[in-house]
Amino acid sequence: METPYTDHLSAADYEHVYEPAEDSFLLLDALEADLEFLEKQLQPRLCVEIGSGSGVIITALAKRLSHAAHCLATDINPRACEATRRTASRNGAKLDSVRCNLTNGLRRRCVDLLLFNPPYVVTSDEELLHQQGISSATERNLVYSWAGGRRGRRVTDILLEQLDDILSPGGVLYLLLLHENKPDEIVQQLARLKFKAVKCMERHIPGEHLYILKVARIVN
């Protein structure tokens, strides 16, 4: 997969939208490593990235799958929706941006390939509430992109509870996690929800140990 151009995004954009970093590139690398599975086996018809931010991940995927899949990007932050649309357009990728919370605006059980690099940084929920109280809307946008509350799982846990309603019968989720999010606990939590999760890639970067979890339904 080609790494998308981002030269159209400026420091002013990154005041409102998460700038692609090691975590974004790990998710891209995991998809790249799994391309044979994605293209030959899964053959997704609908691909969705939740919290697309700058849009680099879904743009790279949309370029690669081009006219064989429909790609959507969601974000609650309007500046991120707009940045994603611009990134797609700069790179000639076909995708649509939708402003919504997780996949709440989408029909049930439609998504064949779901990507999520969640706000995973461990923060106190109090700190998050405090931020909501005092920050301007623009500052809040950026805080929402990384602040994950207790164990960094505030948003991830909500998504996992909804996963059965989101994924198509054969659908697959690639989820980025931090060691502090307790990935092994999440694997067990998913097993209770009748999903099989495996760590398909991991990487140490200064100060963080990141994982990509690949999640699919347990087939009886």
Add this chain to the structure above:
Amino acid sequence: MKLSTYNFLTSMAIKGVKVGYPLKLTISKKDVVESEFNPVFIERLLPKLDWSAVYGAAQVAELAEDIPATQPENISDDEQLLQRLHHLLFEIDVLEGQMECPETGRIFPITDGIPNMLLNEDEV
């Protein structure tokens, strides 16, 4: 927003809404963008789409004469229809407009090609 995306959108997340589908679409500004035709993909995508919403979108986009009101069988043999579906679903880009929840009348605006489906906390 392509009309393929429209087919996947619902207001079901609103508290008390049972179906929330299809949303009532209004287009005030649209663009036509050329896109490579892949008949195999259109055919694979069809089982995922709701035909009544496909036809509804065609009516709003003034392409209703191109699309039958009910889904024909053996669509794979009809290259012309697949081409028309491709045009409707992937080449019409809605830039400005709105979608309305069929049950509550809640409006979801489409601005600069981006539909805003975000609900307030008191709506969910």
